[in-house]
Amino acid sequence: MERAGGARGLAEAGLGGGGESGVPAAGAVAAVLPAGGCGERLGGPTPKQFCPVLGRPLISYTLQALQRVSWIKDIVVAVTSENMDMMAAIVQRYRHQRVTLVEAGTTRHRSIFNGLKALAGDHPHSRLPTPTVVIIHDAVRPFVEEDVLASVVAAARDHGAAGAIRPLVSTVITPSADGCLEQSLDRAKHRASEMPQAFLFDVIYRAYCQCSDHDMEFGTECLHLALKYCHTKAKLVDGSPDLWKVTYKRDLYAMESIIKDKISQQICVVADTEEDAECIAFLQGLLKKELEVQGTSVTLCPNGQDLQKIILGDCYNFVCINMKNSDFRPPRQLLAGLASAAPSPFYPVAVVSVYFLDSQNVSLSEKMKEVMEMKDFAKEVKKQNVFFYGVLIHFPQFLTQKDKTFPSLWIFFTRKSSSFSGKLGSIDDRPKRSSYLDSALGFC
Amino acid sequence: MERAGGARGLAEAGLGGGGESGVPAAGAVAAVLPAGGCGERLGGPTPKQFCPVLGRPLISYTLQALQRVSWIKDIVVAVTSENMDMMAAIVQRYRHQRVTLVEAGTTRHRSIFNGLKALAGDHPHSRLPTPTVVIIHDAVRPFVEEDVLASVVAAARDHGAAGAIRPLVSTVITPSADGCLEQSLDRAKHRASEMPQAFLFDVIYRAYCQCSDHDMEFGTECLHLALKYCHTKAKLVDGSPDLWKVTYKRDLYAMESIIKDKISQQICVVADTEEDAECIAFLQGLLKKELEVQGTSVTLCPNGQDLQKIILGDCYNFVCINMKNSDFRPPRQLLAGLASAAPSPFYPVAVVSVYFLDSQNVSLSEKMKEVMEMKDFAKEVKKQNVFFYGVLIHFPQFLTQKDKTFPSLWIFFTRKSSSFSGKLGSIDDRPKRSSYLDSALGFC
Numbered sequence: 001m002e003r004a005g006g007a008r009g010l011a012e013a014g015l016g017g018g019g020e021s022g023v024p025a026a027g028a029v030a031a032v033l034p035a036g037g038c039g040e041r042l043g044g045p046t047p048k049q050f051c052p053v054l055g056r057p058l059i060s061y062t063l064q065a066l067q068r069v070s071w072i073k074d075i076v077v078a079v080t081s082e083n084m085d086m087m088a089a090i091v092q093r094y095r096h097q098r099v100t101l102v103e104a105g106t107t108r109h110r111s112i113f114n115g116l117k118a119l120a121g122d123h124p125h126s127r128l129p130t131p132t133v134v135i136i137h138d139a140v141r142p143f144v145e146e147d148v149l150a151s152v153v154a155a156a157r158d159h160g161a162a163g164a165i166r167p168l169v170s171t172v173i174t175p176s177a178d179g180c181l182e183q184s185l186d187r188a189k190h191r192a193s194e195m196p197q198a199f200l201f202d203v204i205y206r207a208y209c210q211c212s213d214h215d216m217e218f219g220t221e222c223l224h225l226a227l228k229y230c231h232t233k234a235k236l237v238d239g240s241p242d243l244w245k246v247t248y249k250r251d252l253y254a255m256e257s258i259i260k261d262k263i264s265q266q267i268c269v270v271a272d273t274e275e276d277a278e279c280i281a282f283l284q285g286l287l288k289k290e291l292e293v294q295g296t297s298v299t300l301c302p303n304g305q306d307l308q309k310i311i312l313g314d315c316y317n318f319v320c321i322n323m324k325n326s327d328f329r330p331p332r333q334l335l336a337g338l339a340s341a342a343p344s345p346f347y348p349v350a351v352v353s354v355y356f357l358d359s360q361n362v363s364l365s366e367k368m369k370e371v372m373e374m375k376d377f378a379k380e381v382k383k384q385n386v387f388f389y390g391v392l393i394h395f396p397q398f399l400t401q402k403d404k405t406f407p408s409l410w411i412f413f414t415r416k417s418s419s420f421s422g423k424l425g426s427i428d429d430r431p432k433r434s435s436y437l438d439s440a441l442g443f444c
Numbered sequence: 445m446e447r448a449g450g451a452r453g454l455a456e457a458g459l460g461g462g463g464e465s466g467v468p469a470a471g472a473v474a475a476v477l478p479a480g481g482c483g484e485r486l487g488g489p490t491p492k493q494f495c496p497v498l499g500r501p502l503i504s505y506t507l508q509a510l511q512r513v514s515w516i517k518d519i520v521v522a523v524t525s526e527n528m529d530m531m532a533a534i535v536q537r538y539r540h541q542r543v544t545l546v547e548a549g550t551t552r553h554r555s556i557f558n559g560l561k562a563l564a565g566d567h568p569h570s571r572l573p574t575p576t577v578v579i580i581h582d583a584v585r586p587f588v589e590e591d592v593l594a595s596v597v598a599a600a601r602d603h604g605a606a607g608a609i610r611p612l613v614s615t616v617i618t619p620s621a622d623g624c625l626e627q628s629l630d631r632a633k634h635r636a637s638e639m640p641q642a643f644l645f646d647v648i649y650r651a652y653c654q655c656s657d658h659d660m661e662f663g664t665e666c667l668h669l670a671l672k673y674c675h676t677k678a679k680l681v682d683g684s685p686d687l688w689k690v691t692y693k694r695d696l697y698a699m700e701s702i703i704k705d706k707i708s709q710q711i712c713v714v715a716d717t718e719e720d721a722e723c724i725a726f727l728q729g730l731l732k733k734e735l736e737v738q739g740t741s742v743t744l745c746p747n748g749q750d751l752q753k754i755i756l757g758d759c760y761n762f763v764c765i766n767m768k769n770s771d772f773r774p775p776r777q778l779l780a781g782l783a784s785a786a787p788s789p790f791y792p793v794a795v796v797s798v799y800f801l802d803s804q805n806v807s808l809s810e811k812m813k814e815v816m817e818m819k820d821f822a823k824e825v826k827k828q829n830v831f832f833y834g835v836l837i838h839f840p841q842f843l844t845q846k847d848k849t850f851p852s853l854w855i856f857f858t859r860k861s862s863s864f865s866g867k868l869g870s871i872d873d874r875p876k877r878s879s880y881l882d883s884a885l886g887f888c
Contacts, residue, residue: 159624165617169691170636171665172616172629173609173680180603181678184637184668185616192614193628221615224628234625236617241692247613248685253701254694 027132029153029198030074031066032115035059035087035139036104048246049139050086053256055348055385058246059087060094061142061259067097069146072135074128076118078104078111100128109216109225112136113208120205130201133157136222137196142255143242149196151237156198160232163197163223164239191236194243197222203230263347266315267293270301272322272330280321301330303337311338311349320353328353328374331388335377339384349386471576473597473642474518475510476559479503479531479583480548492690493583494530497700499792502690503531504538505586505703511541513590516579518572520562522548522555544572553660553669556580557652564649574645577601580666581640586699587686593640595681600642604676607641607667608683635680638687641666647674707791710759711737714745716766716774724765745774747781755782755793764797772797772818775832779821783828793830 035049049059059077066075075098079087084101091099102118104111118126119134133153137144148164155162168187176182204222207229215225223234246255267287271280287293301320302310318338320331331353338349371390378388479493493503503521510519519542523531528545535543546562548555562570563578577597581588592608599606612631620626648666651673659669667678690699711731715724731737745764746754762782764775775797782793815834822832 161625163625165619166614168616169689170610170638171668172612172634173637173665173667174633175609175635175680176677179680181605181607181667181671181680184665184671185634187664188662189618190616190629191619193617194614218632220631221617221628223617223625224615227625227628233620236619236623236625241694244692244694245613248688250685250688250695250698250702254698257697257701258694 027157028073028129029071029133029135030076030119030128030131030201031072031135031137031196032112032119033059033062033066033075033077033137033139034104034108034111034115035077035083036080036111037108037139047083048252050083050090051252053252054259056094057090058142058252058255059139060090060096061255062137062139062144063091063096063099064094065142065144066135066137066149067099069149072098072149073131074098074100074119076100076102076115076128077139078102078115080104105216107217107219109208109211109219109222112222113211113216116201116205116208119201132201133198134201134204135196135198136204138245140246141195141243142246143258144196145240145242148237148239148243149198152196152198155235155237156200159235160203160230161197161199161223161226161234162237163234164194164243165191165236166194166239166241166243168192193221193223194239194245196243197234199226199232203232206230207232259347263316264291265293267291267317267319268302268310268315270318270320270330270334272301272320283321301334303333307334307337316347316349318349318351320351322353322355328370328390331374331390332377335381335386335388338386339381347385350389351386352389352391354391471601472517472573473515473577473579474520474563474572474575474645475516475579475581475640476556476563477503477506477510477519477521477581477583478548478552478555478559479521479527480524480555481552481583491527492696494527494534495696497696498703500538501534502586502696502699503583504534504540505699506581506583506588507535507540507543508538509586509588510579510581510593511543513593516542516593517575518542518544518563520544520546520559520572521583522546522559524548549660551661553652553655553663553666556666557655557660560645560649560652563645576645577642578645578648579640579642580648582689584690585639585687586690587702588640589684589686592681592683592687593642596640596642599679599681600644603679604647604674605641605643605667605670605678606681607678608638608687609635609680610638610683610685610687612636637665637667638683638689640687641678643670643676647676650674651676703791707760708735709737711735711761711763712746712754712759714762714764714774714778716745716764727765745778747777751778751781760791760793762793762795764795766797766799772814772834775818775834776821779825779830779832782830783825791829794833795830796833796835798835 050057152162172185174183207225210229226232596606616629618627651669654673670676
C-alpha cells in the first residue's frame with residue numbers, strides 16, 4: 001500500500017466546491033474506489049478507467065470530483081498490480097490528494113474488500129484512520145456531485161446503508177434456459193442501482209468479512225451484502241442522470257462533450273488597452289449571444305494572483321486582443337504567468353492571441369522571424385498544458401474601418417478557442433461554424 | 445393517415461445496404477415506429493425524436509436505417525397531431541420512402557396499436573397491405589443494422605415473437621414502499637429488453653385487440669403482451685451495443701460523435717494535375733496515418749456519374765489541391781456537380797479548396813475580388829448542404845521548396861474538413877490539432 005499525492009491539493013487551494021456546507025454531522029468519512037476492472041465492454045486494450053478523455057485519464061476526473069468534497073478524508077483506490085505504477089503517476093501528475101492505493105482483487109467485491117481492509121487497519125502498513133462512514137463509488141462515474149454524496153452519507157448514518165438509484169431506461173426481462181422470454185418485470189416497480197453508495201463502516205466491513213466465496217466471485221451489489229449478512233435495509237436515494245457509468249465507447253464521447261460544454265462557458269478577454277472599452281463590451285455581448293458563453297471577464301494583462309483567481313473560477317479560455325502592440329511581449333507574459341499560476345493541469349488552457357498587422361508599415365519577413373520564435377515558445381508552454389494559438393491579420397484598413405466584418409472576425413477567433421476546448425463538438429453548432437469560416441475566407 | 449415521400453428513394457438509388465441478402469424467406473415485412481413521446485427525460489422543449497443531430501432530426505436517421513433494408517416494404521410512423529406537419533416535412537426534406545404517418549395515441553402502446561391498425565386495414569383510408577411479420581422499433585434508436593433486423597424477423601417467423609436483448613449495465617433492485625432496498629436481482633439472470641422486436645402480425649394484432657386499458661396505459665413491453673394474450677413466448681436475440689436508446693442529452697452528444705466518426709473516414713482528394721502523383725500518394729499515406737482515414741480516392745475533378753458514386757460510397761469530404769490553377773474554375777465545377785449529384789442531403793458535404801498563391805506574381809487586391817465572388821457562391825451551395833472552405837496560401841517559395849513544412853500544411857487542410865464533419869470532436873484528437881495550429885501560424 002502506498003500513500004500517493006502531490007504537494008498541493010485542491011481543497012487547500014480553495015477549489016473544494018461546497019466546502020463544509022454539506023458535511024455530515026459527526027465522524028469521519030472515507031471513500032473506496034474499485035478500479036481493477038479490465039473494461040472488456042469498451043472493446044479496447046486500455047481498461048476504461050484509464051482511457052484518456054481530453055488527454056486526461058477518466059479516473060482522474062472521478063478523483064477530482066471526490067477530492068473537491070473536503071469532508072471526504074481519505075480516498076482508497078484499488079488497482080491491479082500491473083497498473084499500480086501508472087495509477088501512482090496519475091495521482092502525481094494531477095496532484096490528487098488524500099489518495100491511498102491498494103491492490104485490487106480478482107473481482108469487484110474483492111477489490112472493495114481490500115480497500116475496506118486498508119481502512120480497518122487490517123493491513124500491516126496501513127496508517128489510515130477507520131472512518132465512521134465509507135462511500136463506495138465507481139472509478140468510471142466521473143460526474144458525481146457533492147449533494148448526492150452528502151445525501152447517501154446522511155442516509156447511511158440513519159439506516160446503516162444507502163445507495164443512489166435511477167429509473168430503468170429499458171424493461172428488464174428474465175430469459176428461460178432456451179433463450180425465450182420467461183417473464184417481463186414491471187418497469188415501474190424496479191430501479192437501477194447506481195453509485196455512490198455509503199455504509200456505516202462497521203456494517204459493510206462485517207458483511208464483507210462474512211461474505212461467501214460465491215458472493216465474492218459473482219456478486220455485483222454491495223447493498224445486497226449489507227442486507228444478506230447484516231440485515232441492513234439500505235435507504236434508496238434518487239440520483240441524477242449524471243451518475244451514469246461510462247461503459248461503452250459512446251459514453252467516452254458523451255463524457256468528452258459534457259466536459260467541453262462545461263469548460264467552454266467561460267472566456268477571459270484580455271486587451272492591451274483600456275481605451276477601446278466600447279469595442280470590448282461589444283465583444284462580450286457577442287460572446288454571450290453567439291456562443292452562449294456564461295461569463296466573460298475583461299482585464300489588462302493579468303498576472304500572479306489575478307490569473308490564479310481566473311483559473312480557479314474554472315476559466316481556461318483566454319482571448320488576447322492586441323490593439324496597441326504588434327510585438328509578442330504581452331502574450332509571452334500571459335503564457336509564462338499561466339504556466340506557473342495554474343494550480344494543476346486539470347484542463348488544457350487555450351490562449352488565442354490576435355494581431356492586426358498593417359503590412360504597409362511592418363516588414364513581413366521580420367514579423368515571420370518573431371512568429372517562429374513564438375512557435376518555439378508555444379511548444380514549451382504546451383508541455384504545461386497551455387495551448388497557444390496566434391493569428392496575424394494582414395488588413396491595413398481594419399483598425400480605421402470597423403465595419404460590419406468586424407463582429408464576424410471576433411467570432412472567428414473566439415470560436416477557434418472554443419473549438420479547442422468546447423463548442424466545436426456540440427450539437428447545432430454547424431450553422432454558426434460555417435458562417436465564421438465564410439468570413440475567415442476573406443482574411444486569410 | 446397520409447402517405448408521405450419524396451420523388452426518389454434510397455433503395456431506388458442503390459443505397460439499400462445489403463439488398464436482398466438478409467431477406468426473410470416469405471411474406472411481406474413492415475415496420476411500426478412509435479414517435480409520439482414528449483422526451484421529458486431529455487429536459488428540453490423538443491421531443492427527443494425531433495432533436496437535431498448535425499442539423500438533421502434524430503428520427504430521420506432511424507428512418508434512413510430502416511429504409512436501407514429493401515425488404516421492409518412499409519414503415520408506419522405514429523406521431524402526435526401537433527407534430528404531423530413537421531414529420532411530413534422531414535419525410536419530404538430527407539426523401540424518405542415507403543413511409544406512412546398515423547396519429548399517435550396517448551401512450552406508447554396506443555401509438556403502436558394505431559400503427560398496427562393501419563397495416564390491418566382497419567383504418568378507413570388505409571391502402572397498406574397487411575404484412576406477415578411486423579417489426580416494432582423505437583424512433584430514438586438510430587443505429588439499427590440490417591443483420592439484427594433480419595435476426596428478429598427470422599426468429600419471429602419461427603416463434604411468433606422475438607426481441608433484441610442486452611446485458612444489464614446496472615444491478616436492478618426492488619424498492620419497498622418506504623424507499624428502502626427490498627430485493628436485489630441477480631444481474632446474470634436478467635437482461636435488458638431493447639428494440640427492434642418483430643412479431644407475426646396476427647399474434648401482435650390479436651394481443652393488442654384484447655389488451656386491457658391498464659396495459660394500454662401503463663405497459664411498456666410488447667413482448668409481454670404477446671405472452672399474456674397469445675401465450676407466445678418471444679425468442680430473445682442478442683443485440684449490439686449500438687441499439688441503445690437515445691434518452692438523455694449525453695446520448696445526443698454520443699450519437700453526434702458516432703456519426704462524425706463514420707462520415708470522416710472517407711476523404712476524396714481532387715487534384716487539378718496528374719503530374720504530381722508522388723505528392724498525392726504522400727498525402728494519401730499521411731491521411732491514413734495521421735487521421736486514421738480508412739479510404740481515400742484520388743481523381744481529377746470528377747463530375748456527374750463519378751461524383752454520384754463517390755457520394756453513394758458514403759464519402760462526403762473533398763480536398764481539392766489546386767497546383768496548376770490559381771483561379772476558381774475547378775472548385776466551381778465540383779460544387780455545382782455536388783449540389784446536383786448528391787442523392788439526398790443526408791449529411792453535409794465539406795469541400796476544402798487549397799491554393800498556393802505567389803503574391804509576387806498575382807495582385808492581392810484582384811484575388812480578393814475573386815474571393816468575394818466565391819464567398820457568394822459558397823452561400824448558394826450551402827443551401828444544398830454543401831459547405832465550401834477556401835484557403836489561400838501566400839508563400840512564394842512554397843511550390844519550389846517542398847520542405848518539411850509541407851506535410852503539416854496538408855494536415856491543416858484535411859483536418860479543417862474533418863473538423864466540420866468528423867474528427868475534431870473525437871477523443872485524443874487534441875495533440876494532433878495543436879500541431880496543425882502551430883504550423884498554420886506560420887502561413888496565415
